Amino acid sequence: MSINPTFKLSLGPVLFYWTRERYADFYRDAADWPVEIVYLGESVCSRRRDMKLDDWLGIGRELKESGKQVVLSSQTLIESEADLRDLRKLCDNGELMVEANDQSALQRLTAAGLPFVAGGALNLYNPAAISVLARNGMQRWNAPVEMSRNDLARLLDDCHAEGLDQPCELFAYGHLPLAWSSRCFTARRYQKPKDRCQFVCQKHPEGMTLRSKESQDIFTLNGIQTLSSACQDLRHEIGDMANIGGGVARLSPRAEGMSDVVAAFDAARRGELPPPDPLTLVEAETCDGYWYGRPGMAHSQTVSPY
Numbered sequence: 674m675s676i677n678p679t680f681k682l683s684l685g686p687v688l689f690y691w692t693r694e695r696y697a698d699f700y701r702d703a704a705d706w707p708v709e710i711v712y713l714g715e716s717v718c719s720r721r722r723d724m725k726l727d728d729w730l731g732i733g734r735e736l737k738e739s740g741k742q743v744v745l746s747s748q749t750l751i752e753s754e755a756d757l758r759d760l761r762k763l764c765d766n767g768e769l770m771v772e773a774n775d776q777s778a779l780q781r782l783t784a785a786g787l788p789f790v791a792g793g794a795l796n797l798y799n800p801a802a803i804s805v806l807a808r809n810g811m812q813r814w815n816a817p818v819e820m821s822r823n824d825l826a827r828l829l830d831d832c833h834a835e836g837l838d839q840p841c842e843l844f845a846y847g848h849l850p851l852a853w854s855s856r857c858f859t860a861r862r863y864q865k866p867k868d869r870c871q872f873v874c875q876k877h878p879e880g881m882t883l884r885s886k887e888s889q890d891i892f893t894l895n896g897i898q899t900l901s902s903a904c905q906d907l908r909h910e911i912g913d914m915a916n917i918g919g920g921v922a923r924l925s926p927r928a929e930g931m932s933d934v935v936a937a938f939d940a941a942r943r944g945e946l947p948p949p950d951p952l953t954l955v956e957a958e959t960c961d962g963y964w965y966g967r968p969g970m971a972h973s974q975t976v977s978p979y
Contacts, residue, residue, distance in 0.1 A: 680915045680942055682935065683710035683842060685925040686746040686772075688850065689895055690721045690874045693728070699926065700732050704739040706932060707939040710921065711736050714746040714763070716774055716792075718857070718896045719756050720870065726762055733769050745769050747778040749794050750853040750897060770812065783809040793818055793844060794853075800831045807839055813921065815842045818849045818905075821966035822913065829918035840920030845907040846934055847925025848880065848893050848900035849960075849969060858894040878928040890958065891970075903960035903970055910964060911941040927957075 684703055687696065703711060713729045713736075715721050733743040747763055748756060757777060764771050764781040773779045774792035782789040783806075793815035797803050803814060816825055829841060844850075859881060860870035874880075880893035882902055890902035904927075907914070911922060922942075924934055940946050962971030 679920070680911075681709040681840075681921045682707065682938055682942070683921050683923045684708045684712065684931075684935070685844075685847065685923045686712040686714050686716045687926045688717055688848070688898065688900070689878050689880060689928065690718070690723075690872065691878055691928070692875065693723050695878070695928070696724060696732070699931070700736060702932060704736055704741070706935045708741070708924070708935055710742045710744065712744045712746045712772055713769075716746040716749050716772075717853075717898045718874075719748060719752070719759060720868075720872070721874075721896075726759075726766065730766060730768060743769050744772050744790055746772040746792065747774045749774040749792070750855070751775055751777045752855060779806075786810060788812045790842075791815060793850070799828070800835050800837060803832055803837055803839070804835065807837055811839055813840045813842055815844070815923070816919075818844045818851075819963050819969060822910070822917070822964050823966060825919075826917040833918065841918065842921035842923050843907070843914055843919050844905060845911070845914070845922035845924060846938065847904055847923075847927065848895075848902070849905050849963070850898060850900050850925075851892070852899045854897050854899070857897050858899070859896050862894070901960065901969060903958040903972075905961060905963070905969075906959040907961055907964055908938050908941045908946060910961070911938065911946075912944075915942075 713733055736743050745763055747760055751757060760777055764778060770788055771782060772790040772792045773782055774794045788810045791797060791806055791811050791814040796817055797814050857867040857870055859874040860867050863873045865871060874896045880895040882890050883892040883894050885891050893900040893902050914922060922938060924938060959972060960970050961973050963969045965973060
């Protein structure tokens with residue numbers, strides 16, 4: 674049985690530092706993928722300057738012509754006046770809606786009366802916070818990545834009871850964004866200062882794996898951002914996401930294999946996915962522990978669901 678036809682797939686912003694050519698090739702392919710929403714922009718580090726706002730707007734116009742809803746993602750950690758200047762330009766772009774990923778973007782957008790998407794880093798955990806943003810122009814909000822299925826279901830029920838019907842977006846695939854720091858872990862790995870990093874993170878288009886002393890993969894380091902080592906994979910939970918009131922499943926881009934990822938999730942929402950199996954969409958360990966209220970790195974094949 675297919676899922677509610679209003680349930681959408683989104684392609685999140687690229688979290689890693691790619692070359693201009695890789696961005697161009699990726700979004701040229703993405704124009705033909707069965708996703709309804711595409712997020713663009715640099716949300717991690719302001720030093721990644723290969724792509725300017727005009728470049729993102731150009732890609733956005735092409736994607737809009739392909740029928741996509743395009744959203745510009747703001748930077749998550751604002752560290753300087755230069756970052757604020759870039760943020761103002763982003764919010765005032767005049768063409769595309771913006772995803773607010775910190776309070777600076779939120780203040781700029783609400784003060785201007787502009788519609789926006791609330792990013793997962795805003796940490797919306799209750800109807801009161803969601804109501805405040807809804808009254809100030811929020812069109813859609815992202816659930817925190819660590820929120821369990823049961824907690825999210827209760828939150829969505831409470832929102833519905835209070836007449837808050839803005840769609841909720843859930844992080845369904847990719848390395849989970851966990852934390853941001855003013856320090857650059859990738860530069861430190863290469864023994865370079867952050868302000869003279871020589872953009873070494875571009876050598877790692879899917880980040881750097883951090884292992885424990887027991888040689889277990891724990892995190893993925895991506896400049897100032899820390900992500901999970903494993904990729905969250907909730908393709909077999911798409912039906913449940915829709916049933917509890919979720920409106921959008923977000924797929925976070927990886928350097929390889931994203932067309933297969935999108936195809937698998939599209940099949941899942943059309944009810945064409947086979948029962949859960951150990952198939953890995955791309956070369957990476959998978960996890961889904963947070964969804965079941967367990968440690969995020971856990972997988973439902975090794976723990977009993979719920």
